[in-house]
Amino acid sequence: MRDPDVGKTINHPRAYDLLSSIAFLGRRREVFTRIAALSGVRPGDRVLDVGCGTGYLTRVLAPLVDPGGQVTGVDPAPKTIAYARARAPGACSYLMGRAQALELPDASFDVVVSSLAVHHVPAASRGAAVQEMARVLRPGGRLLIVEFSPPTTGLVATLARPVTRHALQPSPEDVLDELIPPAGGSVMVRGTLPPMLYYVSAVVK
Template sequence: MDDGSPTGSPTGYVLGNDDPALARLDALSRVYAAATAAWLDAAGLAPGPSVVDLGCGTGAVTLAAAERVGPTGRVVGVDTAPQPLEVARRRAAAAGHRGVVLEQADVTTWEPPGPVDAVLGRLVLMHLPDPVALLARLARAVRPGGVVAFQEVVLSTRAASPPLPLLTAFNGWLLTTLGRLGVPADLGLRLGAVFRAAGLPDPALVTGQPLERGGDASGWSIVGGDVTALAGAFERTGTVSAAEVGPADFEQRLRAQAASAGAVLVDPLVVGAVARLP
């Protein structure tokens, strides 16, 4: 049975944590704001619960959860990298969320200090060596009736209409490189299998796939950020040379192609899985 695990072992988070990568995370949060809201709404967060956001990055999901649980709730965001956490801390303080705690820790081994009502994570399982084991372990910290909810992407579904040569090339480079690194590019389609292999109930699935048009689409920033972050990996895996990619102005050239064609960008499908424990 397919348990949702990749055939290789992911080498860890490969998309970077420097300033360009943080800008990419912000673009991603803008593009997927509605899909993320629908997934969190399906999780049924209400005022009062304690929530964990694993791999919280710059805090978009953490703060969205904090808005739902209110001042009587508590949200702990956990991330391995310090730079995104600093951004998340500033944003939590600016929003006045006093019940938000942000911790730097290894997300593959971190455990909450006590029982919680919900464990969440967005676009984190694909970067972990054993998502099934992680879900099984964290689910043991969730109270009866609590929720385990993760959202993952299906990268093979990104497209443009009409097709754009640069995007077509990028899609090939990305999927080839992630495959060679052992990173599952389509984990969103296997979330149900991952949840079941971890001993969780069959999850409800909530999907979203944003559409944007023209050269100003925010999704081009996600592509540009991926190119910048993965240029070295493209070369190391023998996929394509940096000279052929031209990462320094790749996003600008892609935006120009999109503007000239009046292209519609079909951003990758995201799938959110929500399981309520008995």
């Protein structure tokens, strides 16, 4: 479903998880474990997952913040938030909300992650979404954004097309490089994760 102010939302979370497992060719856990490592999350950190969807990444991050940390997921889809809450470990909590209008205090998180979510935000609101991610980070906090960078031919492209057809255009590299500096982020690392992801890690001033 698409709301012009919210963007495309996930309203069939169980089907989405199944489709994601197929699209990642059975390597979803491996890939998201690497994303968690790239985030630099440490015990005691306060972590925000923007566009958390079914909560998959939050559940991977949760053991890394123990003891004393907390992972908060935010997503605009009621069914998806309910699905995530039903599977949440103790260190996870979930909120309804839009990436471009986070109802959270300034400088309240050590790390903000967003995986496969920016492409769901309406193009005109993506700058505001990244600015909100930066706003809720403490000075020196870490921002990690992961997006699809799908192949255009071959078996992987065919299998992944149902979930990657809305990938950032003209490319995630171009879009994210334009969005992060105006939000006060200094890009530290860029890279790719097989089979079809691009990531950028930044520090917020």
